[in-house]
Amino acid sequence: MSILDPKYETPPPEALQQLQLERLQALLVRLKRNVRRYRELVGDVRVESLADLARLPVTQPEDLANSFPYGMFALPLREVIRLHSAIGPEGRQLITGHTQNDIKHWGRLVARQLVAAGVTANDVIQINLGNGSSSSFSGYVLGAQTIEASVIAEDPFHIDYQLAMLQNYRPTVLITTPTNAREIATLLDQRRIDPQSLHLRSVLLSRPVTEAEQDQLQAGLFAKVQGNFGISEVLDPGFCVQCAEGHFHVNEDQFLVEVQGEELLVTTLAREATPLLRYATRIACALQRGKCRCGRTTATLVPGRRLDQRVLVNEMPLYQQQLREVLAHTAAAGHTAEFEIADRRVVISLSVSERIFDDRVRTLQSVQLEVESEFLARLGIEAVVRLVSPDRTRAAGVG
Amino acid sequence: MLLQVRNLRCGYGSLEIVKGVSLHVSPGEIVTLIGANGAGKTSLLRAIAGLLPPWQGEIRIHGRSVVGWPPWKNVSNAMVLVPEGRQLFADMTVWENLLLGGYHNPDRRMGIEEVFEQFPRLKERSRQLAGTLSGGEQQMLALGRALVARPQFILLDEPSLGLAPLLVHEVFAVIRQLRDQGVTVFLIEQNAVAALGIADRAYVMETGEIILEGEAGDLSRNPEVRRAYLGKSYKEIWE
Numbered sequence: 001m002s003i004l005d006p007k008y009e010t011p012p013p014e015a016l017q018q019l020q021l022e023r024l025q026a027l028l029v030r031l032k033r034n035v036r037r038y039r040e041l042v043g044d045v046r047v048e049s050l051a052d053l054a055r056l057p058v059t060q061p062e063d064l065a066n067s068f069p070y071g072m073f074a075l076p077l078r079e080v081i082r083l084h085s086a087i088g089p090e091g092r093q094l095i096t097g098h099t100q101n102d103i104k105h106w107g108r109l110v111a112r113q114l115v116a117a118g119v120t121a122n123d124v125i126q127i128n129l130g131n132g133s134s135s136s137f138s139g140y141v142l143g144a145q146t147i148e149a150s151v152i153a154e155d156p157f158h159i160d161y162q163l164a165m166l167q168n169y170r171p172t173v174l175i176t177t178p179t180n181a182r183e184i185a186t187l188l189d190q191r192r193i194d195p196q197s198l199h200l201r202s203v204l205l206s207r208p209v210t211e212a213e214q215d216q217l218q219a220g221l222f223a224k225v226q227g228n229f230g231i232s233e234v235l236d237p238g239f240c241v242q243c244a245e246g247h248f249h250v251n252e253d254q255f256l257v258e259v260q261g262e263e264l265l266v267t268t269l270a271r272e273a274t275p276l277l278r279y280a281t282r283i284a285c286a287l288q289r290g291k292c293r294c295g296r297t298t299a300t301l302v303p304g305r306r307l308d309q310r311v312l313v314n315e316m317p318l319y320q321q322q323l324r325e326v327l328a329h330t331a332a333a334g335h336t337a338e339f340e341i342a343d344r345r346v347v348i349s350l351s352v353s354e355r356i357f358d359d360r361v362r363t364l365q366s367v368q369l370e371v372e373s374e375f376l377a378r379l380g381i382e383a384v385v386r387l388v389s390p391d392r393t394r395a396a397g398v399g
Numbered sequence: 400m401l402l403q404v405r406n407l408r409c410g411y412g413s414l415e416i417v418k419g420v421s422l423h424v425s426p427g428e429i430v431t432l433i434g435a436n437g438a439g440k441t442s443l444l445r446a447i448a449g450l451l452p453p454w455q456g457e458i459r460i461h462g463r464s465v466v467g468w469p470p471w472k473n474v475s476n477a478m479v480l481v482p483e484g485r486q487l488f489a490d491m492t493v494w495e496n497l498l499l500g501g502y503h504n505p506d507r508r509m510g511i512e513e514v515f516e517q518f519p520r521l522k523e524r525s526r527q528l529a530g531t532l533s534g535g536e537q538q539m540l541a542l543g544r545a546l547v548a549r550p551q552f553i554l555l556d557e558p559s560l561g562l563a564p565l566l567v568h569e570v571f572a573v574i575r576q577l578r579d580q581g582v583t584v585f586l587i588e589q590n591a592v593a594a595l596g597i598a599d600r601a602y603v604m605e606t607g608e609i610i611l612e613g614e615a616g617d618l619s620r621n622p623e624v625r626r627a628y629l630g631k632s633y634k635e636i637w638e
Contacts, residue, residue, distance in 0.1 A: 022423070026610055
């Protein structure tokens with residue numbers, strides 16, 4: 001049983017409720033004093049028990065997007081030492097700020113996950129999370145620093161280089177996306193490299209996968225595989241800890257979680273720079289309470305589907321609005337297009353109008369190329385353009 | 400939890416001073432409550448000690464509600480208060496003051512011997528009138544008087560008040576020793592630097608409400624605490 005902070009990971013229920021109530025009451029005082037939006041929303045509501053939480057207003061992702069960039073900050077920018085962005089509703093940008101204490105807590109929370117996965121100061125960690133994940137990268141580095149493990153601060157741009165690094169640097173822990181982990185396992189298999197010749201003991205995935213996938217990766221990489229569940233607007237990683245039993249335990253000393261309808265709502269209890277009250281995560285979740293066989297007493301959650309239109313393209317969270325915006329920067333602007341996510345890329349069925357139609361293949365190819373390179377340049381994702389007759393997309397009702 | 404306070408409201412007349420405070424102290428901890436003058440710290444402490452009846456809320460010691468208990472019963476429950484301004488009997492000797500501290504304790508003479516071991520200077524002055532001691536010695540006597548009762552839990556109200564910095568250091572060293580001996584301490588202080596320096600956890604109180612809770616080290620780094628209590632000017636921090 002590897003538990004870094006027993007006081008906060010295995011508290012008796014009454015002690016946890018007391019701590020959460022104290023922190024929630026103090027949070028409300030600070031929110032009313034320091035954030036105008038919350039002052040207006042919360043008013044004079046008094047919270048005397050955790051059950052009173054339901055009487056408080058819900059923070060919608062749109063509230064954060066509308067107050068972009070710093071409208072929901074609870075401290076002056078001078079006190080904020082780190083800014084991270086996240087993708088909000090319809091691809092709008094959101095900003096999360098961190099003070100010195102926020103950063104210290106973040107490191108500690110991620111360290112809980114590392115310790116749960118058996119990572120120690122003797123381990124060497126390779127982190128490869130791909131495009132657009134600098135925030136998660138920072139979180140893992142902070143966690144590794146907290147437990148004094150070594151981090152390879154190098155980005156392997158190509159899978160061949162990554163494999164070479166795994167062979168040469170001999171990292172014992174790999175923190176990566178499920179897609180990348182699968183790619184490595186496949187490459188090892190194709191090149192007939194024995195996974196045991198690598199030194200991996202533990203693989204931490206950036207998001208949850210099914211049990212079958214986990215087993216498959218464990219066999220393919222010959223290492224223990226654990227997942228992560230985070231919410232980029234709140235904290236990712238560091239929001240919860242996946243234990244050896246496979247359960248996602250919420251770090252409840254820092255986050256108050258509830259499920260409304262089927263949606264997970266999160267209140268940050270100790271965040272200084274950008275505290276959130278009942279943030280609607282747009283993720284369906286089931287919450288369970290009771291002592292886990294791992295020894296932790298904190299709530300566990302089972303993440304479900306997303307409740308908005310966000311999709312993952314090659315592990316990158318995107319909204320359809322963002323895809324349309326990229327298209328608007330090309331010669332295909334204003335054309336009807338249908339998007340499909342397939343095999344780590346976006347397949348765009350572009351309806352060919354008279355404006356871009358040309359009987360020369362080269363002209364049509366240049367439109368295709370322009371769109372594809374624009375997607376790579378702006379979003380860092382691969383796109384494939386298929387030109388279709390206007391009737392087809394009209395029939396599909398997409399516009 | 401040794402002390403558990405939930406939604407405590409109390410005040411004087413119709414004036415609400417403590418406005419729904421929740422806090423806790425676990426065994427073996429030094430927990431400090433810092434705040435400016437008039438924040439409601441002493442009223443909160445008086446309510447915990449049974450000297451001020453709460454209007455609403457719960458106060459539990461070892462899980463048992465002590466709301467409505469007279470102060471002497473709290474002392475029998477191994478909780479003692481060292482009040483603000485020492486409140487010694489100035490015309491009585493050091494020995495007599497200590498004897499009163501162990502009034503309910505049949506072993507009080509032994510308790511006094513233990514206090515003398517901890518504060519040799521009090522032994523030297525045992526026949527001296529309390530009113531003739533220096534400020535620092537008086538604070539030691541106030542602490543010693545509380546310890547004769549052999550408390551598990553000690554409530555300290557502004558022990559640094561009116562003391563020179565060197566004496567503050569000495570008094571706080573004693574408080575740390577108490578924790579090392581297994582006594583749990585709830586310390587109310589305006590001297591945030593000194594209090595956060597020895598505490599495990601801390602609460603910040605402003606106008607009757609707790610605005611922050613956390614580990615003492617974290618609160619020392621908190622911008623709002625630095626602005627209000629650690630001498631960093633508003634201009635310097637908030638621009």
